[in-house]
Amino acid sequence: xxxxxxxxxxxxxxxxxxxxxxxxxxxxxxxxxxxxxxxxxxxxxxxxxxxxxxxxxxxxxxxxxxxxxxxxxxxxxxxxxxxxxxxxxxxxxxxxxxxxxxxxxxxxxxxxxxxxxxxxxxxxxxxxxxxxxxxxxxxxxxxxxxxxxxxxxxxxxxxxxxxxxxxxxxxxxxxxxxxxxxxxxxxxxxxxxxxxxxxxxxxxxxxxxxxxxxxxxxxxxxxxxxxxxxxxxxxxxxxxxxxxxxxxxxxxxxxxxxxxxxxxxxxxxxxxxxxxxxxxxxxxxxxxxxxxxxxxxxxxxxxxxxxxxxxxxxxxxxxxxxxxxxxxxxxxxxxxx
Amino acid sequence: xxxxxxxxxxxxxxxxxxxxxxxxxxxxxxxxxxxxxxxxxxxxxxxxxxxxxxxxxxxxxxxxxxxxxxxxxxxxxxxxxxxxxxxxxxxxxxxxxxxxxxxxxxxxxxxxxxxxxxxxxxxxxxxxxxxxxxxxxxxxxxxxxxxxxxxxxxxxxxxxxxxxxxxxxxxxxxxxxxxxxxxxxxxxxxxxxxxxxxxxxxxxxxxxxxxxxxxxxxxxxxxxxxxxxxxxxxxxxxxxxxxxxxxxxxxxxxxxxxxxxxxxxxxxxxxxxxxxxxxxxxxxx
Numbered sequence: 001x002x003x004x005x006x007x008x009x010x011x012x013x014x015x016x017x018x019x020x021x022x023x024x025x026x027x028x029x030x031x032x033x034x035x036x037x038x039x040x041x042x043x044x045x046x047x048x049x050x051x052x053x054x055x056x057x058x059x060x061x062x063x064x065x066x067x068x069x070x071x072x073x074x075x076x077x078x079x080x081x082x083x084x085x086x087x088x089x090x091x092x093x094x095x096x097x098x099x100x101x102x103x104x105x106x107x108x109x110x111x112x113x114x115x116x117x118x119x120x121x122x123x124x125x126x127x128x129x130x131x132x133x134x135x136x137x138x139x140x141x142x143x144x145x146x147x148x149x150x151x152x153x154x155x156x157x158x159x160x161x162x163x164x165x166x167x168x169x170x171x172x173x174x175x176x177x178x179x180x181x182x183x184x185x186x187x188x189x190x191x192x193x194x195x196x197x198x199x200x201x202x203x204x205x206x207x208x209x210x211x212x213x214x215x216x217x218x219x220x221x222x223x224x225x226x227x228x229x230x231x232x233x234x235x236x237x238x239x240x241x242x243x244x245x246x247x248x249x250x251x252x253x254x255x256x257x258x259x260x261x262x263x264x265x266x267x268x269x270x271x272x273x274x275x276x277x278x279x280x281x282x283x284x285x286x287x288x289x290x291x292x293x294x295x296x297x298x299x300x301x302x303x304x305x306x307x308x309x310x311x312x313x314x315x316x317x318x319x320x321x322x323x324x325x326x327x328x329x330x331x332x333x334x335x336x337x
Numbered sequence: 338x339x340x341x342x343x344x345x346x347x348x349x350x351x352x353x354x355x356x357x358x359x360x361x362x363x364x365x366x367x368x369x370x371x372x373x374x375x376x377x378x379x380x381x382x383x384x385x386x387x388x389x390x391x392x393x394x395x396x397x398x399x400x401x402x403x404x405x406x407x408x409x410x411x412x413x414x415x416x417x418x419x420x421x422x423x424x425x426x427x428x429x430x431x432x433x434x435x436x437x438x439x440x441x442x443x444x445x446x447x448x449x450x451x452x453x454x455x456x457x458x459x460x461x462x463x464x465x466x467x468x469x470x471x472x473x474x475x476x477x478x479x480x481x482x483x484x485x486x487x488x489x490x491x492x493x494x495x496x497x498x499x500x501x502x503x504x505x506x507x508x509x510x511x512x513x514x515x516x517x518x519x520x521x522x523x524x525x526x527x528x529x530x531x532x533x534x535x536x537x538x539x540x541x542x543x544x545x546x547x548x549x550x551x552x553x554x555x556x557x558x559x560x561x562x563x564x565x566x567x568x569x570x571x572x573x574x575x576x577x578x579x580x581x582x583x584x585x586x587x588x589x590x591x592x593x594x595x596x597x598x599x600x601x602x603x604x605x606x607x608x609x610x611x612x613x614x615x616x617x618x619x620x621x622x
Contacts, residue, residue, distance in 0.1 A: 022458075023458060023461040023462065026458060026459075026461065026462045027461070027462045027465055027466070030462050030463075030466075031466070038474060038475075038478055039478070041478065146359070146360070149360065150360075150605075153604070153605050153608045153609060153612075154601050154604070154605050155601075156547075156550055156601075156604045156605075156608055157550050157553070157554060157600050157601040157602070157603060157604020157605060157608075158554075158597065158600070158601045158604075159554055159557045159558065159561070159573075159576070159597055159600055160558075161558070161561050161576075162557075162576060162593075162596075162597030162600075163597075165580070165585055165593065166585075166593075166594065166597075168585070169585045169590065173585075173586070266465075267464070267465075269465070270465055270466060270467040270468055271468065271551070273467045273469070273470075274467060274468050274469030274470070274555070274558065277469055277470070278469070278558050278561060278562075281561070281562070288470075292470065292473055292562065293562055293563075296473065296477060296562050296563055296564060297563070299477070301477060301478075304473060304474050304477050305474060307470055307473075307474075308467075308470040308471055308473070308474045311467045311470040312465075312466060312467060312470070312471075314467075315465045315466070315467050316465065319465055
């Protein structure tokens with residue numbers, strides 16, 4: 001156990017991580033190809049987004065030529081690869097509604113806000129959920145357990161934007177505790193304490209929504225692992241040695257119980273992202289979800305594709321990080337795969 | 338023993354063992370009442386869902402228990418009819434996911450080797466794709482229809498079942514009864530679907546239930562963004578209209594809260610049953 005992190009570095013080069021990285025590369029290729037194929041299945045739709053009935057035949061052809069959509073597919077593909085890989089910043093096209101800004105510029109303006117929201121809310125939900133789950137699993141009280149199961153089952157089916165709307169109604173409209181939307185951040189231009197305070201004040205409700213949605217599931221996973229861990233020989237031995245229960249939980253059980261929790265966090269990251277996007281829309285929080293809603297409204301196809309592409313990229317990165325964490329947490333990983 | 342009993346008797350026995358726990362009872366009551374509501378919607382609902390049956394924006398009263406919307410449609414009737422639309426999405430997405438996932442999982446687990454490995458690499462790919470952004474991009478390019486929604490959701494959800502079924506098949510196929518079936522002259526297909534599948538069906542159901550609930554939640558998300566199919570009246574569509582007509586800002590919470598609550602209640606009912614089925618069958622094996 002003591003040399004865990006050191007040998008972990010060595011294991012990073014082992015077969016397990018290689019296999020997982022190969023998987024990530026495949027995901028990337030799939031998303032990359034999908035992004036190429038989608039707008040080219042129905043080029044007409046892509047063009048009509050710009051002005052439906054007002055365009056003449058020549059104008060349509062000109063727009064098709066402008067986006068290179070009338071060339072043979074393989075020429076288009078070579079160009080696509082060139083633009084996205086060989087130039088920096090990568091060229092994913094030009095936004096319709098933010099013209100002449102590129103998709104890259106637009107997405108990069110919204111991405112940090114989403115990261116702030118997701119990282120903060122998941123850190124809070126995950127750490128609190130783990131502590132709560134470990135405690136519940138240790139006590140194994142029948143009433144608190146069925147309450148936990150009930151709450152997490154219920155939360156599975158709660159649409160995130162529905163909960164967000166109710167929280168706005170209660171805390172912002174009725175009680176005036178927090179502002180209902182992320183407006184006014186632009187008013188404070190420089191990065192100082194006032195800016196941080198404004199952002200926190202405005203981001204509080206969106207973060208709270210995501211914490212409420214995700215905490216019960218994290219706690220349940222941790223609880224279930226804890227319950228099965230308690231019967232393991234090494235736990236019984238540790239208990240027999242007369243260790244304090246806090247040392248038992250945090251020092252012996254928690255480390256092992258973290259594994260399923262990390263796996264689950266990575267596997268459900270896509271769902272967490274989807275939930276967060278809808279929450280952003282409700283709170284007018286200027287992240288990727290808000291950008292999505294705007295782009296749907298203005299039929300900004302290039303930006304929509306950019307959002308999908310970078311969302312998939314976020315999920316891929318999250319999974320690679322989880323795999324690395326997994327290698328460090330579980331000394332057995334290299335033998336399994 | 339089990340073969341001696343007739344199907345209805347076995348089914349009743351199964352239901353009663355699910356109902357033996359508290360959460361099983363809750364799950365059964367919730368799910369059955371939702372299914373009954375969906376089936377008997379025309380008889381249960383006080384008004385046709387799209388008929389102007391009252392004064393617009395009326396508050397809850399005895400004639401309109403949940404009030405009316407902006408064009409005077411009865412909201413309770415809409416809620417009842419939307420049970421149909423949402424259950425349709427849930428059940429078809431659940432079935433499609435289970436079908437695809439189980440087939441791929443069984444084949445790749447039973448035959449193993451290169452094909453199995455390749456299939457699993459593919460599921461690795463699909464498993465992590467973010468559902469909602471993909472759904473939005475697809476719905477933006479193709480006209481919104483529930484078939485598209487069900488298709489995309491099933492496409493992104495089946496790998497989960499496939500992985501679980503594959504890993505279970507890998508261990509199950511080494512059991513003696515599989516060899517015995519081979520000696521009896523059963524074909525590979527028969528072994529997969531008649532011998533292995535009955536042992537895995539509880540897991541299939543559990544994951545199908547999760548897929549079904551996710552489908553309804555995601556469909557409501559798509560409606561919310563404005564890319565849903567309004568032709569299919571679902572709880573998501575109701576939420577979309579409630580938001581678009583500022584129900585909460587008008588203080589008309591009885592318009593906005595029930596559809597979301599119904600989605601969560603459906604999720605609770607289905608998932609509780611999923612857990613119970615898993616528990617019951619695990620005890621028997």
